[in-house]
Amino acid sequence: MKPNYAMELPEDFWIPIPLDTNNITEFSPFLVPQDHLGSRGIFYSMSAFMFFLFVMGTSINALTIACTVQYKKLRSHLNYILVNLAVANLIVSAVGSFTCFFCFAFRYMVLGPLACKLEGFCATLGGMVSLWSLAVVAFERWLVICKPLGNFTFRSKHAIVGCALTWVFALIASLPPLFGWSRYIPEGMQCSCGPDWYTSDNKYNNESYVMFLFCFCFAVPFTTIIFCYSQLLFTMKMAAKAQAESASTQKAEREVTRMVVVMVMGFLVCWLPYVSFSLWVVNNRGQPFDLRLATIPSCFSKASTVYNPVIYILLNKQFRSCMMKMMGMSYSDDEESSTSTQSATEISKVGPA
Template structure:
């Protein structure tokens, strides 16, 4: 059988294609909303917010460049385009995956630095620094995506025939060092850094809240705001890592064990679950932030004229994190948050 022919049933292929189509549509719409709102308030954007926008760009890029080909292949019962598109799909998927996990890692570090002294009027992280970090994220991801093309690692079709990625089963010998390095530097280490930073933020907020109560200082609102930001950031990180963890475990099984022992239908599920990671970020914003939900509902699309969309001018601080406080009771808080 041709390695680009699906090993799944036609009905399952159609189902997988429909699932990917839904994921693509939701991802494109959700991440476009985040980017549109960011553009509308670009002059007032905070440094950490730029990293959230950068994450939305990676998710949008994956949805636009990958999913249409995957949907068409699923409905055709075979991978379309052969070796050329397989190489393209594997490279693009690996590129956006590494960019996403590193973006989440840098975002966690930046938020931890900001949390060290929330009431300080001095800016902890400058916009210039964050822009350099964003450029580093893209460059780092590109370097890793190019390694298999240069001979360290390999791209190839998935065993079920409807997707392409790193050829795990073919890297048991010549690409083993690549697999270990990739998992260590692009999954295990970033995961520890992410959860370590958010644990540190939690401790900082706890002691800050306790100190404010003991000293009767008027800073509880700052703590509450950053607690809400922390919840959203943690959910975004857990969502991404949780989506990719099953795929990573199945991939490692292919390295250390015989991948033929895993039925194609079972291998399909982690792959589909991983692809859904591009949907969760705007969905989390919508579910856990009344401010983002309110702004989405105010968004008015115009099919005619030069303005394609319009967002209300009431977008306030931290709207990319999609959290806002009651401005009647939080004028002092907003002033103090200008540096964070």
């Protein structure tokens, strides 16, 4: 006779998986491998992918923080925000990606309910800090280049305030599931955890929490990013038109355009699948869907710990130079830095006085 595992599970972690069986209790995501959701090859492939994200995400972001500590020239207001982004990514990769790697290797949430809560909280916290940091970066670029406030100077203290706000907003978003507004439970192939957006238990008010996340933690940062970067592109085109004979300004306009497109695309690749899927489930209660599909957007969001640093940090000449020096590799960026400084000076003249 097979044991009834549901009797051993904490209530707030249990989710009934819709299967063609009358006895779903034997499929506990905390007690038995979830082989009914996929082959072992899929689980092991996911484990290898999460291990890659853990190693790369932890290494790149830890190196970013170490470089900033060692080299004083990196301690500028913009780099403070980038380091804040690196800290958030480090939390997601060190806790979220590592937990997923370990659990995918065993094919279920082998670490138990407490680790599920911890992983869900850390992944949500780091993800929200990352989202808001991207918005702060966009806002800083808008203030510095477009000069909407005239002679206002964005200083280090403003960057620190911006970084502090990202953590406040992230805690507002990630703490409620620990106190009864929604909950952190296994998602996708039941080897990672996140907010409960696919059950309709009125006890936890999951629908309202999902809408709160969408409005406050996606729509607001995304709108900020789109507005600021669209204004930045407009200013750059004005600069290029006003200084049509300046090769450096024309080059800067092309570089910034390319950078903005990559940044916005990275943001959408990271979060749009997760947001879209969760909103579809919330607004289509009763419609059948494959629970395994939830693994895909979760992977995209965790992969941001690798490609965010590539976009925002490794493409930053100062960070790239210092990282290579720290690793004992020679690098000369004097000519590039000179060109960049000249371009920035010319562009800033287009903004309002």
